[in-house]
Amino acid sequence: MSAPKAKPEPKTLNRRLVQRPELPGVRQRMYDIIFEADDDAGRWFDIGLLVAIVASIVLVSIETLPEYQIETTIDGVSNVSLPTWLVAGEWFLTILFTIEYVARLACVRHPLKYAFSFWGIVDLLSIMPSYATALTGESARSFVILRSVRLLRVFRVLKLWRMMSQADELADAVWNSRDKIVVFLAVVLVAVTISGTLMYHIETVMLGDSHDSDFTSIPQAMYWAIVTMTTVGYGDIVPHTTIGKVISAGLILLGYSLIIVPTGFVSAELSGRAPEPREQHPCPQCGAPTHRSDAMYCYRCGNHLDQS
Numbered sequence: 604m605s606a607p608k609a610k611p612e613p614k615t616l617n618r619r620l621v622q623r624p625e626l627p628g629v630r631q632r633m634y635d636i637i638f639e640a641d642d643d644a645g646r647w648f649d650i651g652l653l654v655a656i657v658a659s660i661v662l663v664s665i666e667t668l669p670e671y672q673i674e675t676t677i678d679g680v681s682n683v684s685l686p687t688w689l690v691a692g693e694w695f696l697t698i699l700f701t702i703e704y705v706a707r708l709a710c711v712r713h714p715l716k717y718a719f720s721f722w723g724i725v726d727l728l729s730i731m732p733s734y735a736t737a738l739t740g741e742s743a744r745s746f747v748i749l750r751s752v753r754l755l756r757v758f759r760v761l762k763l764w765r766m767m768s769q770a771d772e773l774a775d776a777v778w779n780s781r782d783k784i785v786v787f788l789a790v791v792l793v794a795v796t797i798s799g800t801l802m803y804h805i806e807t808v809m810l811g812d813s814h815d816s817d818f819t820s821i822p823q824a825m826y827w828a829i830v831t832m833t834t835v836g837y838g839d840i841v842p843h844t845t846i847g848k849v850i851s852a853g854l855i856l857l858g859y860s861l862i863i864v865p866t867g868f869v870s871a872e873l874s875g876r877a878p879e880p881r882e883q884h885p886c887p888q889c890g891a892p893t894h895r896s897d898a899m900y901c902y903r904c905g906n907h908l909d910q911s
Contacts, residue, residue: 622711633710637703639900652703659696662689697733704730776872783868791861795832798854799825806847817841832858 622638624631639645665671666685673684704726708714717723777784803824807816817840818824827840831854842848885892888906900907 780868
């Protein structure tokens with residue numbers, strides 16, 4: 604007699620819980636505080652982190668103002684320095700973010716998986732420019748503004764993290780439609796190449812030196828084709844011949860018809876998805892009647908659900 608098959612895990616398994624340590628202890632508590640916002644400690648941690656991120660962005664922005672750049676000349680060599688309080692504030696926040704990054708790696712179940720995830724890369728990029736500045740000079744300092752991406756963590760503080768499950772569904776729909784989207788982009792690339800080359804020959808080669816053309820090369824013409832097809836229309840490159848204007852009008856109409864194609868792919872994928880499983884699992888605090896079968900916290904109030 605064959606052994607009974609294990610119950611398959613639901614496809615809608617909460618991805619965040621994969622990184623939560625299994626055994627109770629310091630690491631699990633650190634994870635709940637750092638990665639969740641379901642209790643006061645986690646909420647205050649996220650609020651403090653957001654304040655630090657905003658402060659860092661403000662400091663980096665102030666550093667670019669000319670009135671805060673002190674120019675000195677030593678032995679005929681001009682050098683630009685910053686006020687001490689700006690440099691000290693930036694390094695204080697950099698060290699703070701470094702400690703936070705190390706703490707995130709220390710409390711997750713799979714550190715390498717987090718390090719190479721989207722948020723892990725963002726966290727690393729937010730601290731690397733400051734250290735690179737100390738080695739290479741001021742050229743890397745402006746990249747510290749990457750920390751602004753981390754402001755997306757405000758979703759947790761505002762009780763909107765449950766909406767990220769919808770973002771996961773949208774990302775899955777885009778990924779499942781990737782073959783169709785690749786074919787669509789290939790068609791667009793072919794159209795851009797053909798129209799750009801055609802416009803270059805019509806506006807430049809056929810008319811010769813007697814005509815002052817904006818299409819100085821095929822790459823320039825392809826740039827025009829992309830701008831025209833997306834209906835952006837900067838106006839920096841325009842056709843002057845009648846044939847060129849006809850091709851331009853056709854490319855604009857083609858762009859209008861192609862814009863909706865990727866949206867149709869994703870919409871079809873989303874409409875074909877099965878509804879996520881829910882159970883009659885009421886929250887003891889706010890009374891929300893149904894939750895996902897793998898939910899550990901209430902989607903409405905954040906209260907821990909009794910799994911018994």
